[in-house]
Amino acid sequence: MNETEVLTLFSQGFDCSQIVLSEIRDELNLDDVTAKKVTACFGGGMFCAETCGAVTAALMAIGLKYGHYMPHATDEKNKAIEKSMEFKSKFLQKYPSLKCKEILGYDLSNPDEMEIITKKNLIPNMCPKLVIVTIVVLKNTL
Template sequence: MKKELEDRVQKAIDNFMQGYGCCQSVVTAFADLYGMDDNTAKKVAAGFGGGVARMRMMCGAVSGMVILAGLDCGQTEGADREGKSACYKVIQDLLAKFKKRNSSIICADLLKLNKEDVAHSSYEASERTAEYYQRRPCVKKVESAAIIFAEYLEAKETNV
């Protein structure tokens, strides 16, 4: 992987370790490629943390890849079915790679939470303590999503 892309993966990790959510961490690491500043990227991605507002649905890091893929190849004309389909294919491929490497794209599964844990999940963000970072695989999921998106960009560049 190119140094520039390795640096973006490291930026995603650093973002997470600074307290940003999984989605924010991934999106912000690549947002400038699409003309988006850090603050806008953080705001756009803010609600996806904890598997969408701590509801433990799709992993925030995975949601970050979806946002980035939309910025990269999303259609802008409503009737552009071909463009929409092409973007969906890119996203499905990215998600399949994440699932293959991480066993799931679902936050609750990645955190090994049962249905009762998920049902009692509150909207309050967890405090970022040493214990939090130790017991959660999130930083590895952020790294994985950033690597997968970087690989996508690299492959796209070599196929042009």
């Protein structure tokens, strides 16, 4: 996946979270519709500029691959935590934070700051690269 493809998906109304999980869905035996629907409310840091949607989708993917679902599954739980921490550590080597507003430098849930984000073209200039980096880091973590 390249920046042009990511920008095309953004222009179609998809968010970073949807793009990340959809891109690796085959590795998780997940269909595209489910991947996009389950991540639909996580773009833009849950639309309140908190944890980056690309990061939340990556953590969902790690949970789908390594997460525990049975009681007292300590080994599985520890493996998921280990992989989650590994992903976050690698991501933080590339970006200063896991939070959308700290990555962008502005809070997209604040209308005044969203205006600045729009004027500076931060989403089309920053987010496609971030999505690609997230996918690469995620694939290297899975």
